[in-house]
Every structure is written in C-alpha cells, then in structure tokens.
Amino acid sequence: MLEIPFERETLGNGLRVVLSTDRTVPVVAVNLWYGVGSRNERRGRTGFAHLFEHMMFQGSVNVAKSQHFELVERAGGSVNASTWFDRTNYYQTIPSHHLELALWLESDRMGWMLPAMTQEKLDNQRDVVKNERRWRYENRPYGDWDERLQALAFPPSHPYHHPVIGSMDDIDAATLEDVEDFFRTFYIPNNAVLTVCGDCDPDETLRMIERYFGRIPRGNAIPPLPGQPDLPSRIGGTVRRDLVASVPLPRVYMASRIPPFSDDLFTVAEVASAVLGIGRASRLYRSLVRERRLAKDVGAYVYPLLTGSGLFLSWATGYSNVETEELETALATETEGLAQAVAGEVDRALAMAETRVVKGLEGAGRRADLLSMYELYFGDPGRVNSEIERLRSATPDRVGDFARTHFHDENRAVVTYTPGGDS
Amino acid sequence: MMDPAPLRTTRPPEPGQVRPFTFPEVEYERLESGLELRTARMPRLPVVTATLVFGAGEATLPEERGGLAVLAGSALHGGTRRRSGADLARSLEALGASIEVSTGWDACAISLTCLADRLDAALGLLSELVQEPSFPESEVARFRDQRLAAIEQRRMDAGKLADDEAARVIFAPGVPYGRPVAGTRESVAGLDREDLTRFAGERFGPRGAGFVVVGDVHPGEVRSLAETHLGEWTGGGGPVGDVPVAARFGHRWVRVVHRPGSVQSDIRLGHMGAARSSVDFFSLLVLNTVLGGAFTSRLNLNLRETLGVTYGVRSRFVFRRSPGPFLISTAVDTDATADAVRETLREVEGVVEAGPTEEELSAARDYIAGVFPLRLETTGQVASAVAESFVYRLPEDYHRTYRDRIRAVGRESAVAAARRHLRPHELVAVVVGDAERIRGPLEEVGLGPVEVCEQP
Numbered sequence: 001m002l003e004i005p006f007e008r009e010t011l012g013n014g015l016r017v018v019l020s021t022d023r024t025v026p027v028v029a030v031n032l033w034y035g036v037g038s039r040n041e042r043r044g045r046t047g048f049a050h051l052f053e054h055m056m057f058q059g060s061v062n063v064a065k066s067q068h069f070e071l072v073e074r075a076g077g078s079v080n081a082s083t084w085f086d087r088t089n090y091y092q093t094i095p096s097h098h099l100e101l102a103l104w105l106e107s108d109r110m111g112w113m114l115p116a117m118t119q120e121k122l123d124n125q126r127d128v129v130k131n132e133r134r135w136r137y138e139n140r141p142y143g144d145w146d147e148r149l150q151a152l153a154f155p156p157s158h159p160y161h162h163p164v165i166g167s168m169d170d171i172d173a174a175t176l177e178d179v180e181d182f183f184r185t186f187y188i189p190n191n192a193v194l195t196v197c198g199d200c201d202p203d204e205t206l207r208m209i210e211r212y213f214g215r216i217p218r219g220n221a222i223p224p225l226p227g228q229p230d231l232p233s234r235i236g237g238t239v240r241r242d243l244v245a246s247v248p249l250p251r252v253y254m255a256s257r258i259p260p261f262s263d264d265l266f267t268v269a270e271v272a273s274a275v276l277g278i279g280r281a282s283r284l285y286r287s288l289v290r291e292r293r294l295a296k297d298v299g300a301y302v303y304p305l306l307t308g309s310g311l312f313l314s315w316a317t318g319y320s321n322v323e324t325e326e327l328e329t330a331l332a333t334e335t336e337g338l339a340q341a342v343a344g345e346v347d348r349a350l351a352m353a354e355t356r357v358v359k360g361l362e363g364a365g366r367r368a369d370l371l372s373m374y375e376l377y378f379g380d381p382g383r384v385n386s387e388i389e390r391l392r393s394a395t396p397d398r399v400g401d402f403a404r405t406h407f408h409d410e411n412r413a414v415v416t417y418t419p420g421g422d423s
Numbered sequence: 424m425m426d427p428a429p430l431r432t433t434r435p436p437e438p439g440q441v442r443p444f445t446f447p448e449v450e451y452e453r454l455e456s457g458l459e460l461r462t463a464r465m466p467r468l469p470v471v472t473a474t475l476v477f478g479a480g481e482a483t484l485p486e487e488r489g490g491l492a493v494l495a496g497s498a499l500h501g502g503t504r505r506r507s508g509a510d511l512a513r514s515l516e517a518l519g520a521s522i523e524v525s526t527g528w529d530a531c532a533i534s535l536t537c538l539a540d541r542l543d544a545a546l547g548l549l550s551e552l553v554q555e556p557s558f559p560e561s562e563v564a565r566f567r568d569q570r571l572a573a574i575e576q577r578r579m580d581a582g583k584l585a586d587d588e589a590a591r592v593i594f595a596p597g598v599p600y601g602r603p604v605a606g607t608r609e610s611v612a613g614l615d616r617e618d619l620t621r622f623a624g625e626r627f628g629p630r631g632a633g634f635v636v637v638g639d640v641h642p643g644e645v646r647s648l649a650e651t652h653l654g655e656w657t658g659g660g661g662p663v664g665d666v667p668v669a670a671r672f673g674h675r676w677v678r679v680v681h682r683p684g685s686v687q688s689d690i691r692l693g694h695m696g697a698a699r700s701s702v703d704f705f706s707l708l709v710l711n712t713v714l715g716g717a718f719t720s721r722l723n724l725n726l727r728e729t730l731g732v733t734y735g736v737r738s739r740f741v742f743r744r745s746p747g748p749f750l751i752s753t754a755v756d757t758d759a760t761a762d763a764v765r766e767t768l769r770e771v772e773g774v775v776e777a778g779p780t781e782e783e784l785s786a787a788r789d790y791i792a793g794v795f796p797l798r799l800e801t802t803g804q805v806a807s808a809v810a811e812s813f814v815y816r817l818p819e820d821y822h823r824t825y826r827d828r829i830r831a832v833g834r835e836s837a838v839a840a841a842r843r844h845l846r847p848h849e850l851v852a853v854v855v856g857d858a859e860r861i862r863g864p865l866e867e868v869g870l871g872p873v874e875v876c877e878q879p
Contacts, residue, residue, distance in 0.1 A: 002468075024467050026442035027796055062433055066728055069718045073785045076793005079718075093797050095444075100436040112431065127731025127756075131687070135734050135754045139687045141579050199442060213430070248579040249572060273713055279521070280500065280512035290509060293565060296572040319572055344517075351519030355538055358470050362801040 004361060006371060006381050007202055011210065013218040014190025018371045018381045019205055020197040028198035031368035032090045032104040032110075032317070033376045035222065036186035037160035038166075039085050039307050042226050044173060045070055047129070047166015051085040051174055052182050056090065057081070061112035063120060069103055075101055078365075085160055085329040086306045087376060088181045093365040096199035100208055108195070108210035110187060118178055126171055133165050140296070141247040147416055149313070152239045152413035153255050157228040157305060158207070188219025195381075198364035206344040215241045233257060234411040244420045250294070250318040252327045254335070256406050258312045261304035261377065269302050269312055271394035274349035276300040277314055277385035281348055283334045284314065294322050307378060312406065323415040329393050332412070338403035346396045357387050371394075444796040446822035447805055451641040456656055458629035460649055461809050462642040465802055471542050471638030472802040475553060476810040477659075478633075479626055482528040482599045482605075482666045482744065487613065490606020492626070494530050494570055496524035501562030503555040508562050511552065520545040522552060528604060528666075529699075529744045530814040531626070536803065539639040542789040543648060550652040553627050556620075563616045566591050577603070578879055581689040581855045582683060582754065588853040589691035590726045592678050593748050595669040600747060607836050628659025633813035638802040655865045666745040670695050675871035681699040681858035682878055685702075688760040688856030689753075692767055696749035699742040699815045706840035709832040712787035713779040714738050714770065714845075715751055719786075721770050722751065730766065732759035740844070744815070749844065757857055761864030764852060768870065772847045778838040792826040 006020040041048050050256045072079040077094030092102050137143040147163040194213070196205050198357040223296045233259055259265045277284045277300025284298035300314040313334060361367050367384070374383040383390075447463040454460065481492045500506040500522075503557045515522060520537035526551055533553060537545040577583040587603050594601030605611070634653065636645045708716075715722035715738025732755045741747035751771075755763040779787070799805050812821050850870070854861060858875045866873050 022467075025796055026444050027800065027801060059430070066719060068806065070786070072791045073717050073719050074793075075438070075799070076789055076791075076795075078794060078797055095441075095793050095796065097439040100439065104433070104436050108433075124728065124731045128727055128734060131732065131754070131756055132734040134756065139581055139685060139689075139754070141576070246579065248576045279516045281509070281516045283490060284591045285512075286509060290565070293568070296569045317572075317576075323850075331591040344513075348513065348516045352516055352521070353519075353538065355470070355521070358468055358538060359536065359801070359803075362468060362470070364800065371672070409515045 002358065002385060004367060004384050008375070008381065009206060011189065011214055013214065013216055015213050016193045016375055017206065017209055018193065018195040018375050020199070020367065020371055021200055023199045025106060025362050026095060026096045026199050027091045028096040028099050028196060028200050029091065029364040029368035030099070030106060031195040031365070031372045032106055033193045033372040034088045034187060035376055036083050036088055037086045038162065038164040038412045039225055040186065044082070044170060045178060046162040046170040047087060048174055048178060048182065050164055050166065051125065051129050051171060052179060053081050053083045053088050054129055055117065055122065055179055056109050056113065058121040058125060059116040060109040061106060061115045062108050063116070071101060071105065077097065077102065077202065079249050083164055085164065086121055089369065089372065091365055091369060099196070099200055099205065103208050103212050105166070107216065109422045110189065110192070110213065113187070113218035114180055114183055117175055117176060122174070122176055122179065126174065128231060129171055130168060130401045131279065133171070138167060142251055142417055145253050148241050148415045149253050149413055151256050152415070153235060153257060153311060154231070158231060159225050159227050159229060160305065185223065189213060189216050190218050191222055193372045193376040195368045197371060197374070225307065229307045232258065233309070235413055236410060238409045238412040238414060240414040240416070242416045242418070244418050247417045247419050249320055250322055250324045250327060250419060251315060251417045252324050252331055253313065253315045254331050256312045256411045257309040258302065258406055260306055260310050262306060266302070266304065266310055267390045268394045268398050269310065271346065271349050271353070271391055272399050272402055273300040273302050273312060274353055275341055275345050276335060276338060277297060278349065279352055283337065283345070284316065287334055288316055288330050292321065292330065294318055294327055309412070320419070324418055328414060328416060335407045336403065337413065338407060339400050341396045341403065342398040343396050346394065348400055350359035350391055354388050426876060428497045446799065447637070449809055452646055454629065454649060454654060456629035456654070457631060457659060458649065458653060458656070459813065460646060461633060461635045461813060462616045462645045463637045463805055463809060464640065464642065464790055465637055465805060469639045470536070470802055471539050471636065472534060472536050472806040473533050473542070473546065473549065473808050474548070474635045474806045476633040476635060476813055477531045477626055478631055478814050479660055479663045480527045480529050482597070486597065486602060487610055489610040490615055491622055492531060492568065493526045493605040494566060494611065495615055495622045496526040496567040497564055498558055498619055499524055499533070499552050499556050501642040502557050502559055503551045503656045504557050504815055505551060505592055511548065515545065515548050518545050520548070522549060523820070528600065531706045532810055534806065538550050538868065542640060542860035546648055546652045549671065552822040555658050556623055558616050558619045560616050563619060567611060567614060570605060571608060574605070574608055574611065576704050581685065583856045584878070585678060585689040585691045585853050588678060588680055588855070589693055589750060590748065592671060592676065592851045592853055593693050593695060595671045598668050599666055600668060600743070614699065615765050624658070626660045629653065629656045630659030632659055633810060635813065636808050636865045637806040637809065668695065668745045670849065672851055673849055675848060677865055677870050677873040678853050679858045679862055679865065679873060679875045680855040680878055681875055682855050683857055686757060687754045688757055688854050688861055690755060690760070690763060691750055691752055691853045692764070692850050693748045694846055695746050696740040697742065697844050698746045699744060703840040703844060704742065705828045706832050706836045707844060708791055708838045709784060709787045709829065710742055710774070710779065710840050711738055711789055713783045714774050717790055719758050721774065722767060725766055726753060726755070730759070730762070732756050732763050757860055760854060760856060764865065764870065765868050768850065768868070769848065771845060771850065775841050775845045775847060776802060778834065778841060781834055784832070784834055784837055788830055788832060792829045793824055803819060
C-alpha cells in the first residue's frame with residue numbers, strides 16, 4: 001500500500017546518505033543521525049552527549065554563535081535536535097530552495113566545529129542545560145520518573161543506568177577538552193547518516209552533499225561502550241522505589257526488560273503495548289479507567305533500545321483516594337493478562353497501528369527521521385515500507401507467549417509516587 | 424588521532440529557485456440543514472481528517488457553568504443511544520479510527536482521523552456520537568471525576584499554575600478569559616447529566632456548524648457521505664457574539680505564588696492583547712516574532728543565549744474572538760528571577776520605544792512566510808487551518824494570500840502595532856516560585872506592588 005522511495009549512497013569518508021524524493025510540497029527535510037548517545041558517556045560525564053548537542057548550535061568555523069538558528073529561521077525553516085540513549089539527531093525542515101543552506105550548515109559543524117568553541121559558549125550552554133534539567137525533571141511533578149525507572153531496570157554497570165540529561169555535578173564538570181575529545185571520537189562522517197527527504201532532485205542533492213561533506217576526513221573506529229552492555233533478559237526480581245513526593249495524585253510506573261529493537265520479538269512487544277495501553281478500548285483504559293475507576297489516565301509503550309535490552313513501560317495515575325498498591329496490582333494484572341490476548345484486541349491494536357504508521361509518514365521531517373533511524377540502526381531504510389507488514393506478524397498466540405515470557409514478578413521495575421511532603 | 428580537515432572559508436550558499444506553494448483548494452458547499460462543507464483534497468497518502476466544528480465554546484458560558492462545554496465534549500465518548508462508551512471505542516478502534524474532541528473558548532472541534540477506505544464506516548460512528556449522545560449517568564460522573572483530577576494536577580504543576588494565575592491577574596473579575604478554560608473545581612463539581620444533555624441539544628447541531636474534510640477523498644464523495652450520515656441532522660446554535668473583556672488592573676502588578684523549595688521560577692508577564700479580527704493581526708505576528716516568537720527573537724537570545732538563565736522564553740498574542748492575552752512565558756533559575764523579569768521588561772520597552780529594526784522585520788517576515796507551508800503538511804494541520812478560517816469567518820482567499828500579507832508588513836505598521844498593543848506600563852507579572860528567595864529582589868525591579876500568596 002505504501003512505498004516511500006529512497007536511494008542509498010556512501011561517501012568515500014564513510015558518510016551514509018539516504019535520499020527520498022517527494023515533490024508534492026516545496027519542503028525538504030535535512031536529517032542527520034550520529035551514532036552516539038548517553039550510552040557512550042564515561043563515568044563522571046553523564047549528560048555530556050546532550051550538552052554536546054547544545055554545543056553543536058554554538059557555531060563552527062564559518063558560522064557565528066546563534067547564526068545557525070538565524071539562517072534557518074530566516075530561510076523559513078524549523079530546526080532542532082535531540083539526544084537519546086543510542087543516538088543524537090539533528091533535523092531541519094526548510095523550504096526546498098534553501099536545501100543547500102541546510103547542507104552547508106550541517107557540514108560546517110560536522111567538519112569544522114572545534115575552531116569556534118570557547119569557554120564562554122560552553123559556560124552559557126552549561127547554564128542552559130542545567131535550566132533544562134530543572135525545568136523538565138526537577139521542578140515538575142513526577143519529573144524524575146524515568147531517571148528512577150532506568151536506575152532500577154539497568155544495573156550501575158550498564159550504559160542505560162544513568163539518565164540522558166545527566167547529573168548536575170557531571171554537567172558542571174564538563175570541559176572544553178571533553179568537547180574536543182567527544183567531537184573527534186564521535187562526530188565523524190563514518191558514524192553518521194544524512195537523510196534528505198522531500199522536494200529535491202536526487203542527483204543534484206548528492207552532488208551538493210559530495211561538495212560539502214566529501215572533504216571531511218573519516219574518523220577512527222568508535223570505541224567500545226563503557227561498562228557492561230550485555231544483560232540478562234530478566235531483571236531478576238521486582239525492584240522498586242516507593243516515593244512520597246509533592247505530586248498531586250498517586251502514580252505508578254512499571255517496566256520490564258524486553259528484547260532489543262533489533263530483535264524480531266520487539267515488534268510483538270510493540271503490539272502488546274498497544275493492546276495493553278493505547279486507545280479507549282485498550283485493556284488498561286477499559287479496566288482501570290472505565291470500569292474500576294482507579295485511574296484518571298493510563299498508558300503503555302516500548303522503548304526501542306539497541307544495547308542489551310529494550311524496555312516495556314506502563315503507568316497509571318490514580319485518583320486521590322486510591323492507594324499505589326492497588327494501582328500497581330491492577331497494572332500488573334492487566335499486563336500479565338496479555339498472556340490471554342485474543343484476536344479481537346490484537347486486530348484492534350493492528351488497525352490503530354496501521355493508521356498511526358500512515359499518519360507518521362505525512363511530514364517530510366518525520367519520514368526523514370525514520371529513514372535515518374533505520375539506516376543507522378539496521379542499514380536498511382526500507383524498513384519504513386514494511387512496518388505494517390512486520391506488525392501484522394504479531395498474532396494473538398505470539399503476544400500471549402511474549403507476555404508469559406516477559407511479564408512477571410521476576411522481571412519488573414516499579415516506581416510509585418504517593419502525594420505528601422516536600423519531595 | 425586523525426588529521427583535522429583542512430580549514431575552509433565559505434559563505435552561506437545562495438538560495439535556489441523558489442518553488443511555489445499553494446494551499447490546497449477548498450470547495451465550499453452547504454447542506455439544507457445549514458451544515459457548511461469545506462473540502463480539500465490531499466491525495467498523497469490514504470488518510471483523511473474529518474472535523475465537525477461548532478463556533479461556540481467556553482466563552483459564552485457563565486462563570487458558575489465554566490467547564491460545561493469541555494466536559495460535554497469529552498463525555499461524547501460516554502456512549503450513544505445505540506451503544507455504550509466501551510462499544511463505541513471498540514467499534515472505532517477496530518477501524519483504526521480515532522475521534523478527538525477539543526474545546527476552546529471560541530469553538531468545539533470533533534475530529535475524526537482514519538484511513539481513506541474506512542471513511543464511510545467511521546463517519547457513521549462520528550455521526551452517531553454527535554447526533555445521539557446518551558450521556559449515561561455513570562459515565563458523566565467518571566468524566567467529571569477525571570476533569571476534577573486534572574484540575575488538581577494543574578494546581579501542582581508550576582507552569583500550568585502560572586498560566587492560570589496569569590489569566591486571573593490579566594482579566595477583570597467576571598471576564599470568562601480570566602478563568603481556566605476547562606472550569607474550576609467549584610464549577611465542574613456542579614455539572615450533571617442534565618446540563619450536558621441540554622448543552623449538547625442546543626449546541627451540537629448543523630446550523631452554523633462546519634464540516635471540514637481533508638485528505639484522500641473527492642469533494643463529490645464528501646458531499647454524498649455528508650448527506651448520508653449527517654443529512655437528517657437538525658438544530659444547532661450557530662455562531663456567538665463577542666465576549667466583553669476588560670483588564671483587571673491597567674497598571675503594573677506582581678503576584679508571587681509561593682512554592683517553597685522551587686528550583687526555578689515560572690514567570691508570566693502580560694496584559695490584554697488583541698482580537699483575532701484585529702486589523703493589526705499580521706503586524707502583530709511579525710512584531711511578536713521580533714520580540715519573542717522564535718528562537719532568534721530578542722528575548723530568547725538575551726535570556727537563554729547570553730544570560731543562560733532559562734531553557735527558553737517565548738512571547739505570543741493569543742488571538743480569540745475577543746482580545747485574548749499577550750503573554751511572555753519562561754521558567755528561570757530561582758536566583759535569576761528578578762534579573763530575568765528586569766531584562767524581559769527592558770526588551771518589551773525597547774521594542775516599543777525604538778521599534779524593531781528593518782533587518783529584524785525582514786528576518787521575521789521571511790521566517791513566518793517561510794514556515795507557513797511547513798505547518799500544512801498533514802491532513803490534520805490543513806483541517807485545523809480550514810476550521811480556524813470557518814470559526815473566525817476569514818475570507819476565502821485567506822490562506823492563499825497569507826504570505827503576501829505577512830510580506831506587506833512594513834516598519835511603520837509594526838511600530839504602530841507595537842505602540843497600540845504593547846503597553847509596558849500595564850504589564851502584570853505572575854511568578855510561581857520560592858517567595859522567600861525571590862520576593863525581595865522582585866520588589867527592587869520596580870514593577871509595582873508585589874503581592875505574595877500561597878499556592879491555591
């Protein structure tokens with residue numbers, strides 16, 4: 001039904017390129033994924049991959065501070081970036097006649113970022129990131145939930161144990177030398193995927209990419225991940241953190257280790273999460289929200305992670321008169337109940353997934369992001385066209401088997417929040 | 424270690440040939456019931472967004488009924504005369520379809536999203552949901568409890584609390600815009616099945632309503648689908664008039680909401696803004712982009728990229744049928760609270776007194792005109808844009824001429840708009856943070872009296 005066209009190339013320096021043309025609107029997305037994330041951070045430098053992402057906007061040899069944003073905004077484009085466990089992505093969507101500008105900007109910082117770095121810029125972005133941490137995690141109810149859950153689900157020796165945002169002390173400790181090391185180690189063409197998607201001519205675009213990125217030298221092999229990336233498939237018990245905090249309502253988060261994104265079973269986990277927690281006819285909504293009225297909202301989803309394990313998550317926010325124990329039991333019961341998944345609910349989840357997949361291809365930026373991800377993670381951007389087919393492989397039996405294998409008290413991390421006190 | 428790349432010196436490349444963007448052609452039709460069809464074809468992907476839009480929202484409700492429109496909208500999911508809420512959800516989701524209801528001050532939009540080949544069946548359910556809602560007692564109670572819990576959550580979220588308090592401090596008592604759009608604990612607690620049934624009967628009808636269908640579907644087909652599913656439908660409230668608005672103070676004022684131990688202060692600075700119908704609309708979009716509407720706006724470059732006291736700051740005019748707020752929003756390091764307020768004030772004063780520069784105006788115009796097509800890539804985005812033009816009765820050529828009107832904003836009109844609609848001496852501030860640490864410094868800023876109150 002769907003066929004997103006694409007071409008792949010690899011430059012001499014190892015930069016992988018994906019081009020996907022669609023000329024219906026004069027908009028083009030330029031999207032770069034670097035194979036570096038919080039999992040690559042060494043002890044004492046948690047949060048650095050993200051702080052570095054901020055530094056990438058502080059200019060490069062031909063681009064002054066703030067000029068990256070100025071040039072893109074002036075061109076009528078939108079630009080941003082994000083850092084996650086396994087990767088960092090930089091993305092801009094821009095009117096197509098400014099494609100060359102976006103490529104020039106990305107190449108300038110991939111090749112020539114360091115000459116523009118100063119202590120003043122680092123100190124400024126360190127302050128910005130610390131305010132991001134305060135805003136996103138410290139100053140809002142439940143803001144620390146993922147940090148807590150990760151710390152439980154992954155042992156201290158594993159690269160997913162610490163949060164992407166990092167600790168305040170580690171953010172404070174970052175130096176210009178760290179910026180330089182990180183840049184030389186990870187921000188190299190052979191550790192990146194560049195996707196151009198939308199209103200572009202593939203041949204002309206490839207010539208531009210060659211012109212701007214071709215001279216950037218290949219870097220060394222990426223060093224092995226720090227710590228111990230291999231993990232048992234189970235957590236090995238129910239590990240928990242029960243918090244009394246200044247939150248308005250009780251809430252429970254629950255996580256289980258599941259196979260990583262690269263495993264065929266990950267697709268089954270995706271469908272299981274939809275059966276459990278996506279939509280008003282999902283198990284959690286039906287039971288906890290509509291029938292038993294324990295919770296005002298519920299949800300479930302999966303973290304597509306590469307390193308040793310993925311994560312299956314669910315949560316529920318209870319009404320003020322509900323105890324977290326009751327919420328937790330209800331969440332666990334419904335999750336384990338997926339062992340008896342039936343055809344009707346799996347079909348429902350698949351029908352909704354199908355619409356979601358198609359909707360997800362509407363914007364050039366989102367298409368580019370998917371193409372980059374599939375190329376970087378699996379060397380196969382074509383997965384974008386087989387997503388629905390893959391999901392359909394999740395039969396009720398496979399969902400049931402999956403639930404029996406992964407959802408039980410030997411493989412569970414739980415964070416609970418009970419209102420009260422000053423956090 | 425590898426060799427570094429040889430340094431290169433280049434300049435930003437020149438833009439290529441501009442390719443035209445045209446807003447999808449919108450076809451206008453009207454059913455006998457009064458329902459106005461707006462259809463736009465976007466055939467690229469097999470997906471459709473179909474939105475019923477009613478030109479009345481929370482603004483016309485009295486204070487003690489605040490939240491009725493929002494609750495009635497969400498409780499449409501409680502079931503119909505033919506099926507329970509659970510059955511309705513199952514039927515919709517089995518089609519991979521979803522219906523989301525969003526209710527604001529000026530309008531209520533009931534929006535269906537589905538794959539194109541399931542549109543007929545999904546429209547049957549949309550039609551049932553809106554024509555035959557049953558509002559079962561127990562489901563109404565559940566939606567009300569969910570809403571009350573959400574209100575409870577807002578009170579403990581510093582950012583949302585700051586938004587709610589800002590509205591309260593900007594608008595005079597009794598002005599609808601001064602209360603939270605979904606109502607208060609008191610008003611919502613008093614709503615019952617009868618209120619919802621009456622409200623739906625009066626408001627959710629075809630007269631004065633719009634039906635916007637965007638996606639992989641032919642306009643002719645839409646007409647026949649609309650007649651099949653919505654042709655027998657009658658009633659409806661039609662559009663509503665303006666809401667009287669007035670400022671609470673008309674002079675500077677600072678309210679600190681004490682949140683002990685807060686590591687940041689959530690700051691809102693604002694005053695009454697302009698109506699959606701204002702002749703200055705386009706000038707204000709450009710002016711606000713210079714001040715605080717984009718990343719490289721004055722406020723963000725100062726507070727974030729120079730001072731580093733925040734992750735971000737934005738300003739905006741909230742355009743409604745009657746003048747909504749002009750609002751600057753940020754969250755800053757507690758110790759930087761007074762400095763951030765002082766700098767923000769200085770930036771507003773600066774843009775009013777000296778006006779934006781030609782260079783800034785040109786960058787702002789290019790930005791707004793350029794991002795316009797970026798925000799119209801999906802059927803949902805185009806349907807929202809068409810629904811907005813329906814609610815505010817924008818001219819038929821509105822979207823096609825939008826970028827020309829932006830490009831026509833000159834310095835004179837931007838300066839005039841700044842003088843008319845930015846009034847630094849009437850700015851009121853709400854700061855949600857640790858009063859013990861920020862009160863003294865805030866008093867020295869010179870924003871007028873500092874009132875400290877406890878978290879509500």
